Amino acid sequence: MSTAKITGIAALDGGQRLAVKYFAVAIVLFGAQILFGLLAGFQYLSPDFLYGVVDFSVNRMVHINAMIVWMLFGFIGSIYWLIEDESGTEVVGLWLGNLAFWLFTIAVVIVVVVYLVIQTGPGQIESIWFINEGREYIEAPRWADVGIVVCLLIFFYNVAATFMKGRWSGIAGVLVLDLVAVAGMYLTGMFYSPNLSMDQFWWWWVIHLWVEATWEVLVGCIMAWGLIKTLGARRQIVTTWLYIEVALMLGSGILGLGHHYFWIGTPEYWLTVGGFFSALEPVPLVAMVVHAVYDSGVHRFKSPNHPALAWLIAHAFGNFFGAGVWGFMHTLPQVNIYTHGTQWSASHGHFAFFGAYATMNIAVFYIAAQRWRGNVNFGGGLVDNGWKWKWALGLLNGGVVGMTMALLVSGYDQVFIERALEGATWSGFFKAQQNVWYLQGMWWRQIFGYMTLAGFFLLVWDLMTIGVRETRPAVFPTEVAEHAA
Amino acid sequence: MGALGHEGLNIVGPMGPEGLDAFLRAVIAGALVVVFGAVYAACFAFGRLFSSLILMRVAYGCFGLLMVTVYVLATSLQLGGVWNVLMVLMLVAYFVAPRMIWRLTAATHE
Amino acid sequence: MSNVPWWASESFWRKTAIWVTAGMTLVLIALTFDTVKVITAGHSRVPAYEVINKRIYYRMNTKRKFQEPVIGEDAPLFGKMLSPEEAEAMVSHGKMTVQAKNCGSCHTLLGNGAYYAPDLTKAWLDPAWAGESVRETLMVQFLLDPTTNARGFGSTRRMPNLHLTEEEARAVVAFLKWTSAIDTTGFPRNFTPVAQEGDL
The missing domain is CATH 1.10.287 (Helix Hairpins)
Known part of the structure; x- marks a missing residue:
């Protein structure tokens, strides 16, 4: 469809103009995530580094909060990216979407500044409202929680109203229902209880049901649209498979929540429920291999966007290993009682979050970059042979996999020394922390962290330059298929 | 005692260092369960795609290895009662799921 | 089609x-x-807040095959018996302090949090605090000045001073005493508690 090469903002529709703002902030936060992760990681090796100035607790909080927010920004951006195309009409409340974007962004800046400067408050409810809530991943103070829900509701309104005005589709239906859950689940994390068990019970509703249910479905919707647009897959097939995926994912994932209810004071039937669904959770991932093989054999896909396709493949592998293999390795309660609360969880966390979500967002960044550059060819024969995206892909994936392996060594050392030999006491904890294997793991984690950072810089450089000097238009297989259907 | 039956939470035999070997066996087996499950699925799918008898045999070989790893997992963790039922169920699911997905894929792509 | x-x-x-x-x-x-x-406080698995008035044992249950907290005789925290309301207020103040000071960004509680510092679930029962008779005093001292009273067991890792008031420190101890009485289905596995003076 690209007759003349139109680039930059002019090449985008309204939703996409908003989307690139979200992407820009997402990338900045991705950088912050890596930076603060490196600071926190370095403090394992040199505990006096920034001690009493920016303590581990602060660095770690910014590290994981930046991750949650950049992924959310990436998802919201991705959906604004596809919505006008998918609905066949303009975003209904674009100005409202812009307002929500600025509110959200300014709120994030204020929250991070308060994290870094004020850090902690007295043990009163005001601290939880204005400084930090002190609950992992959702440390954002309560005022920001309210803001996040308002922004998510605006986003929901925009998505639902746009589809209602324009064209409704299977993807749209799943997306709209899922967004109700995305906003709704967040509410379960917004109350205070002195009862730690009650606190963690509902906290997991936000963390698990967001991450392992609603986010997965969001990614499924984005992927479905991506398959139709970039590979020319037939809409009816993609929609059917989106439904199949939702059934399998939520069928095993909702009660998979049980594997977080083993040790927090909750009744013992959760061991069975959690163990059962954990054992079955990887089966859909494994079964999807069959579908991928079938597709690769039956269709001859030619993609004009190699980096996006490569990141989608990284997503498939990352999800399989990070969530599937690394998940099942320690979700049976008989194993988890040893590994829970050690670097084992950190190992799984790094691999699974990156594999399932970071990869997907990066793929969409490349889809966006292509249009921004005027729909030029991102396929074979790029001007510089595409070395930047290839190296960024290698360094980022290699870095994260390396960190995962290193943390696994440290985690195993903890199980061995702290849990099994030393009786899970404080002295046992510190004995494990000083063990040579544990420390080696931490050193390697740090080195692979720098590798990840290098990959990040290269990724940003590549996104800013890829296809600038390219003149060949991209040939999308999509138009043919879409109009035939 | 609920779902755990009379076995209690029987974790790698005796508590403490004696159980470590079994623990290590269990986590490696746990990881390999998913890996062999995927390799079986992939070989099965390629076998069907190319109508290759060799690949199908490799697939069933992988499933054999999967059965071995599940056995190692169950014995290392000294699983009893309902947990062994789960292991069998898991094997059935790993065996059947790729076949069902193949049929479903072929049917939806008609 | x-x-x-x-x-x-x-x-x-x-x-x-x-x-x-x-x-x-x-x-x-x-x-x-x-x-x-x-899991409502005072039901079967999560203790009532006034448990901080009692001694908490940690014993093997041979039928369940793992250890569990057992509530013993009167052992008032800081020597003062509290009414259920007072106990709840104190534990709640402790919980609020734990959140406001962001303890979970270094420590784990019930195994959830960060892995930079030890798990706090059984902190009350940990042998780190020398003995049962002195631990509440030592814990308060530690919380008020963790830099000087560092307990790194040979590691150079120290808790930063988070400027707790004495009231907050005592409330945190109350919260941790209460936490140690939660039935965690044997987590952390194989935990070795402080020598329980006068225990069987």
Whole structure:
């Protein structure tokens, strides 16, 4: 469809103009995530580094909060990216979407500044409202929680109203229902209880049901649209498979929540429920291999966007290993009682979050970059042979996999020394922390962290330059298929 | 005692260092369960795609290895009662799921 | 497209997705009702707040095959018996302090949090505090000045001074005493508690 090469903002529709703002902030936060992760990681090796100035607790909080927010920004951006195309009409409340974007962004800046400067408050409810809530991943103070829900509701309104005005589709239906859950689940994390068990019970509703249910479905919707647009897959097939995926994912994932209810004071039937669904959770991932093989054999896909396709493949592998293999390795309660609360969880966390979500967002960044550059060819024969995206892909994936392996060594050392030999006491904890294997793991984690950072810089450089000097238009297989259907 | 039956939470035999070997066996087996499950699925799918008898045999070989790893997992963790039922169920699911997905894929792509 | 069998059709899977999601959600809601009842403070698995007036033992249950907290005789925290309301207020102040000081960004509680510092679930029962008779005093001292009173067991890792007031420090100790009485189904596995003076 690209007759003349139109680039930059002019090449985008309204939703996409908003989307690139979200992407820009997402990338900045991705950088912050890596930076603060490196600071926190370095403090394992040199505990006096920034001690009493920016303590581990602060660095770690910014590290994981930046991750949650950049992924959310990436998802919201991705959906604004596809919505006008998918609905066949303009975003209904674009100005409202812009307002929500600025509110959200300014709120994030204020929250991070308060994290870094004020850090902690007295043990009163005001601290939880204005400084930090002190609950992992959702440390954002309560005022920001309210803001996040308002922004998510605006986003929901925009998505639902746009589809209602324009064209409704299977993807749209799943997306709209899922967004109700995305906003709704967040509410379960917004109350205070002195009862730690009650606190963690509902906290997991936000963390698990967001991450392992609603986010997965969001990614499924984005992927479905991506398959139709970039590979020319037939809409009816993609929609059917989106439904199949939702059934399998939520069928095993909702009660998979049980594997977080083993040790927090909750009744013992959760061991069975959690163990059962954990054992079955990887089966859909494994079964999807069959579908991928079938597709690769039956269709001859030619993609004009190699980096996006490569990141989608990284997503498939990352999800399989990070969530599937690394998940099942320690979700049976008989194993988890040893590994829970050690670097084992950190190992799984790094691999699974990156594999399932970071990869997907990066793929969409490349889809966006292509249009921004005027729909030029991102396929074979790029001007510089595409070395930047290839190296960024290698360094980022290699870095994260390396960190995962290193943390696994440290985690195993903890199980061995702290849990099994030393009786899970404080002295046992510190004995494990000083063990040579544990420390080696931490050193390697740090080195692979720098590798990840290098990959990040290269990724940003590549996104800013890829296809600038390219003149060949991209040939999308999509138009043919879409109009035939 | 609920779902755990009379076995209690029987974790790698005796508590403490004696159980470590079994623990290590269990986590490696746990990881390999998913890996062999995927390799079986992939070989099965390629076998069907190319109508290759060799690949199908490799697939069933992988499933054999999967059965071995599940056995190692169950014995290392000294699983009893309902947990062994789960292991069998898991094997059935790993065996059947790729076949069902193949049929479903072929049917939806008609 | 007409030769797609019913079990592979779009509408069949749309309905299946809806029914599966709804079904699983209903099961989750049913289990949630039961669990919330059971984990309410004072019910079977999570202690009432006035447990801070009692001695807490940690003993092997041979039937369950793991250790569990056992509530013993009177042992008032800081020598003062509290009414249920006073006890709840104190534990709650401690919990609020734990959140406001962001303890979970270095420590784990019930195994959830960060892995830079030891798990706090059984802090009250940990042998780190020399003995039962001195631990509450030592814990308060530590919380008020963790830099000087560092307990790194040879590691150079130290807790930063988070400027707790004495009242907050005592409340945190109350919260941790209460936490140690939660039935965690044997987590952390193989925990060795402080020598329990006068225990069987």
